[in-house]
Amino acid sequence: MVVGKMKLTFQKRVKLAQYLWMLSWFATLGGAVTFTLGCFLKTELRRRGEVMDNTDIHCVPNTLMIVGLASMGINYFASRICQDALDPGRFPRWKTFLKPFFGCSVFFTTLMLISVILSYAMKGSLETSLKIGLKNGIRFYKDTDTPGRCFQKQTIDRLQMEFQCCGNSNYRDWFEVQWISNRYLDFSSKEVKDRIKSNVDGRYLIDGVPFSCCNPSSPRPCIQYRITNNTAHYNYEHQTEELNLFIRGCREALVYYYMGLMNTIGAVVLSVFLLQCSVLASVRLLQTSMEAVAGQENVEVDSEGYLLEKGVKETFMEYVDPVLKLLWMNQVTPPEAKAEAGAS
Amino acid sequence: MAVLKVTFTKTNRDKLAQVLWVLNWVSVVTGVTLFSLGLFLKVEIVKRRELMSKEIVSVPNMLICVGLTACAINFLGGKICYDCVDTTKFLRWKLLMLPYIICTFFFTFCILVGALMCYSMRNDLEESLFLGLRDAMRYYKDTDMPGRCYIKRTMDMLQMQFQCCGNGGYRDWFHIQWISNRYLDMTDSEVVERLRSNVEGKYLIDGVPFSCCGLHSLRPCIQHQITNNSAHYNYDYRKEELNLNRRGCRQALLEHYTQIMQSIGLIVLIIWLFEVSVLTGVRYLQTAMENVLRLGDPDSESDGWLLENSIADTARYNFNIIKNLGKCYQVDDDPNIDVPSSSLQAQENVPVKQIPVAR
Numbered sequence: 001m002v003v004g005k006m007k008l009t010f011q012k013r014v015k016l017a018q019y020l021w022m023l024s025w026f027a028t029l030g031g032a033v034t035f036t037l038g039c040f041l042k043t044e045l046r047r048r049g050e051v052m053d054n055t056d057i058h059c060v061p062n063t064l065m066i067v068g069l070a071s072m073g074i075n076y077f078a079s080r081i082c083q084d085a086l087d088p089g090r091f092p093r094w095k096t097f098l099k100p101f102f103g104c105s106v107f108f109t110t111l112m113l114i115s116v117i118l119s120y121a122m123k124g125s126l127e128t129s130l131k132i133g134l135k136n137g138i139r140f141y142k143d144t145d146t147p148g149r150c151f152q153k154q155t156i157d158r159l160q161m162e163f164q165c166c167g168n169s170n171y172r173d174w175f176e177v178q179w180i181s182n183r184y185l186d187f188s189s190k191e192v193k194d195r196i197k198s199n200v201d202g203r204y205l206i207d208g209v210p211f212s213c214c215n216p217s218s219p220r221p222c223i224q225y226r227i228t229n230n231t232a233h234y235n236y237e238h239q240t241e242e243l244n245l246f247i248r249g250c251r252e253a254l255v256y257y258y259m260g261l262m263n264t265i266g267a268v269v270l271s272v273f274l275l276q277c278s279v280l281a282s283v284r285l286l287q288t289s290m291e292a293v294a295g296q297e298n299v300e301v302d303s304e305g306y307l308l309e310k311g312v313k314e315t316f317m318e319y320v321d322p323v324l325k326l327l328w329m330n331q332v333t334p335p336e337a338k339a340e341a342g343a344s
Numbered sequence: 345m346a347v348l349k350v351t352f353t354k355t356n357r358d359k360l361a362q363v364l365w366v367l368n369w370v371s372v373v374t375g376v377t378l379f380s381l382g383l384f385l386k387v388e389i390v391k392r393r394e395l396m397s398k399e400i401v402s403v404p405n406m407l408i409c410v411g412l413t414a415c416a417i418n419f420l421g422g423k424i425c426y427d428c429v430d431t432t433k434f435l436r437w438k439l440l441m442l443p444y445i446i447c448t449f450f451f452t453f454c455i456l457v458g459a460l461m462c463y464s465m466r467n468d469l470e471e472s473l474f475l476g477l478r479d480a481m482r483y484y485k486d487t488d489m490p491g492r493c494y495i496k497r498t499m500d501m502l503q504m505q506f507q508c509c510g511n512g513g514y515r516d517w518f519h520i521q522w523i524s525n526r527y528l529d530m531t532d533s534e535v536v537e538r539l540r541s542n543v544e545g546k547y548l549i550d551g552v553p554f555s556c557c558g559l560h561s562l563r564p565c566i567q568h569q570i571t572n573n574s575a576h577y578n579y580d581y582r583k584e585e586l587n588l589n590r591r592g593c594r595q596a597l598l599e600h601y602t603q604i605m606q607s608i609g610l611i612v613l614i615i616w617l618f619e620v621s622v623l624t625g626v627r628y629l630q631t632a633m634e635n636v637l638r639l640g641d642p643d644s645e646s647d648g649w650l651l652e653n654s655i656a657d658t659a660r661y662n663f664n665i666i667k668n669l670g671k672c673y674q675v676d677d678d679p680n681i682d683v684p685s686s687s688l689q690a691q692e693n694v695p696v697k698q699i700p701v702a703r
Contacts, residue, residue, distance in 0.1 A: 144562040157559050161504055184563045186577035211565040214554040216500035219487035220527050222554040234529035 004281075004307030008289045010300040017082045020282045024079035027279045028072050030272035034112070035068025037265045044261060048254065050155050053132035056125050060262065063115040064269065070108040071276060077101060078283045085286050088294065098287060103319050105280050112273045119266040123259055130251045134168045141210070142181040157212040163257065165250035166213035171227075173249070178203040179210060209245060218243040281307060346649035352632045354643045360632075361428040364625045368422035371622055374615045375414030378455075381608050382407025388604060392597065394498050397475035403465050403605075406458045407612070414455070414619070417448055421626060431642040434633050441630045448623050455616040462609035469601055473594045477511045484553070485524035500555040508596035509556035509589040514570075516592075521546040522553060552588060561586040624650070 008016065042061035045052070081098075084090040137156050143149040160166055167173035185192050185204055196202055207228045214222035223244050226232040238244075289305030308315045352360065386404035393399055424441065427433035480499050486492040503509055510516035528535050528547055539545055550571045557565035566587055569575040632648035639646060651658045 153562070154559050180564050184577055184579075189577075211554045211557040211567070216497045216504070216555065219493070219496070221523050224554065234527055234532075236527075 002306045002309060003312065004285075006285060006289075006305050007302060008285070008305050009302050013286065013289055013303070014086060016282060016286055017086050020082040020279065020286060021079050023275070023282065024075045024082065024279050027075040027272070027275050028079070030275050031068050031071030031073075031075055033068075034071060034269055034272050035065055037268060038062070038064030038068055041261060041265060045258070048159070050152070051130060051133040051137050051159060051250075051254070052126075053129045053136070057122055057129060057258075060115060060119050060122055063111060063118065064265070067108055067112045067115055067269075070104075071112065071272070074101075074105045074108060075276070075279060078279055081283055082286055085290050088290075091290055092294070099319075102280070102284065109273065109276050109280065112269060112276065116266045116270050116273065119262040119269075122262070123255065126258060127251065127255050130254050131168065134251055138168060138173060138177050138179070141177070141179045144181065145183070157210060159250055159254075160210070160212040160246065163248075163250060163253040164215070164246050165248045165253040166209060166246040167249055168251050169249040170247065171209050171213055171245050174209045174213070175205060175207050178205060180204060180206070213245045215243055215246050220244070346647070347651040347654060349647050349649045350628060351645055352628075352648050353645050357629070357632050357636070357646070358429050360625060360629050361425050364425040364428075364622065364629060365422055367618075367622050367625065368418045368425055371418035371619060372415050372422070374618060375411050375416075375418055377411070378414055378458075378612065378615060379408055379411030381611060382409075382411055385604065385608060388601070392502075394495060395476045395480050395502065395593075395597070396469075396472045397479065398468075398472045400465060400468055400472065403458075403461050406454075406461060407608070410451075410454055410458050413451060414615075417444075417451055418622070420444065421448070421622070425626065425629065428629055428633055431633065431636060434637070438634070438637075441626075445623065445627055445630060448619075448626070452616060452619045452623055455612060455619060459609050459612040459616055462605045462612065465605055466598070466602055470594070470598055473597050474511065477594055477597075481511060481516060481520055481522070484520075484522045487524065488526070500553060502593055502597075503553070503555035503589065506591075506593060506596040506600070507559065507589045508591045508593040509552060510592055511594050512592040513590070514552050514556055514588050517552040517556070518548060518550050521548060523547060523549070556588045558586050558589050563587070 038061045041064065042058065045058060045061065049055075081094055081101075084094060137152050137159075140146070140149040140152040141156055142153070144153050182204070187193065192204065195206070196204055199205055206225065208225035209227065211222070211224055214224060223233055223236065223241075227245070228238050230237050284307055285305040287305075288307075288309075289303045292303035292305070293301060310318070382404045385407065386401075389396070389400055389404065421444070424437050424444065427437060480495050483489075483492045483495045484499055485496070487496050525547070530536065535547065538547055538549070542548055549568065551568035552570065554565070554567055557567060566576055566579065566584075570588070571581055573580055627650055628648040630648075631650075631652075632646045635646035635648070636642060636644065653661070
């Protein structure tokens with residue numbers, strides 16, 4: 001049961017080869033674009049790597065980079081094949097190369113589709129990673145004297161100013177963490193002692209936030225201490241005050257930023273994927289139609305091209321069997337030999 | 345005695361014409377570059393218009409004009425050089441070429457002026473920034489006045505982006521009232537005392553806005569009571585260097601713009617050198633083609649030069665032309681006035697020629 005049978009005249013074959021050559025160069029460019037986008041995404045993720053707990057999200061740019069490089073290789077060979085396709089003298093040398101070529105191409109094209117799906121599906125993982133990373137960042141904000149954590153303060157301050165956000169989910173996260181180091185607290189002061197005593201863990205918690213939470217768009221000078229205390233500041237009500245601090249949490253801001261990036265990249269890679277599919281289908285058609293006229297004296301006859309000789313499942317097994325045989329060869333006793341030994 | 349004479353064979357002339365054609369198209373690209381550099385500089389200056397007392401428009405406008413003119417001139421030059429390979433086509437352009445070369449010469453001079461202006465802009469800019477920042481800081485608190493309501497945001501964003509504070513340093517904030525009266529509790533005794541102790545009734549504090557806070561500080565930012573060591577634990581404001589941004593915003597902006605302008609000035613100088621070399625090539629091509637026409641044989645060798653006579657002679661000649669331009673309206677030399685000639689003998693010795701009559 002042949003899949004995708006199509007009759008091709010000589011003229012059609014020639015035209016197919018010409019268009020395919022151009023298309024494959026565009027697809028090579030698409031592969032290069034995919035690789036570049038993968039590198040760019042990786043750089044962006046690494047820039048904020050300090051507020052991420054794990055590197056699971058890096059699978060997306062890594063896959064994109066691999067697929068981009070593979071795509072460039074595949075399309076380069078596709079262009080060479082279609083260049084030689086119309087020449088019956090040069091075409092036979094590609095014969096042994098074609099089966100593994102198609103196997104690899106289908107594998108990497110499927111991988112491209114998977115990477116597109118991943119770029120949309122990894123949102124949850126990213127959000128979890130950022131939640132934990134930001135929580136730690138806020139907790140270690142005060143530890144500017146501990147090696148390994150001394151840059152957390154700068155990282156969090158820069159992040160909050162650049163993304164115009166405050167805290168993990170919102171500014172209240174700062175109320176639950178001691179972000180002023182004990183080195184700068186006067187333990188002889190009554191107020192400090194009271195606060196520490198009133199806290200179960202002995203932490204100095206205040207209803208204040210760091211300066212990087214301040215919103216420059218506010219019409220009044222920033223109120224960053226005693227935020228919930230309306231009487232501490234003149235003409236101030238913290239429930240209605242919206243512009244004083246950044247309302248958005250940094251987790252939301254970062255997820256929004258990265259999902260925007262990945263959605264755009266996903267759309268671009270999807271179009272490259274479609275281009276790649278059409279290139280592969282065209283190469284297959286050209287190859288099969290050329291093979292039909294191989295060995296004949298008159299090469300200008302009509303011929304039939306097809307995508308798959310057998311059904312989809314049978315073709316899949318045909319490709320997977322050699323790979324499985326290779327894997328079984330590494331075992332000490334293959335299961336068929338065991339069964340034979342058992343039968344005899 | 346020609347200046348820098350070079351002999352050209354026919355193939356040399358053709359090659360020169362082709363090379364100049366390509367170079368003229370490259371010059372169109374450099375003209376576009378000049379234009380975009382001018383546009384970039386203009387955008388950078390307009391972005392911080394609120395912080396400058398007087399917008400510096402001369403330099404970017406000059407670059408934009410020069411860039412557009414370069415495109416036009418070099419486009420025409422490309423066409424001319426393309427036609428120069430063929431002597432018959434050259435005749436079309438013969439009369440236009442010398443004015444074209446003179447125009448291009450003055451135009452390259454303009455490019456040089458543009459490049460030098462980039463380097464000389466610094467002083468104007470410094471004064472403009474000093475006055476602009478001083479006013480911006482003064483109007484920092486006026487977020488309720490139309491026309492000034494965004495100055496607070498601009499100033500804060502500037503101080504955060506460039507990591508600077510105040511005009512010359514953070515102490516500039518101590519001399520102005522940057523907290524609006526709307527947010528001051530006039531019933532509070534401390535506020536009233538401060539207002540009374542100031543001559544002009546301004547509320548001055550030794551504090552700075554939050555945007556002055558340094559990112560590299562190890563401790564939470566101290567922005568109020570900066571000079572009061574006892575107000576904060578374990579704090580000595582003379583030793584504390586990372587707490588606030590040390591640099592003044594005037595200095596920061598000046599450095600930023602100087603860097604941009606030095607790069608632009610360097611690129612414009614390189615473009616100027618390129619244009620001068622193209623102009624020299626076109627001049628050689630023009631003189632070589634004219635000499636070929638004078639000799640009559642399109643395949644022969646011809647000389648090309650920069651100036652036909654020495655520089656002094658050419659200058660004198662041109663000066664005389666300009667002088668005589670002025671003289672033609674003077675009464676003494678009016679050719680219509682019948683002035684008797686000085687010698688009668690000269691008149692008698694003139695041979696009388698008979699004019700043949702047609703039959």
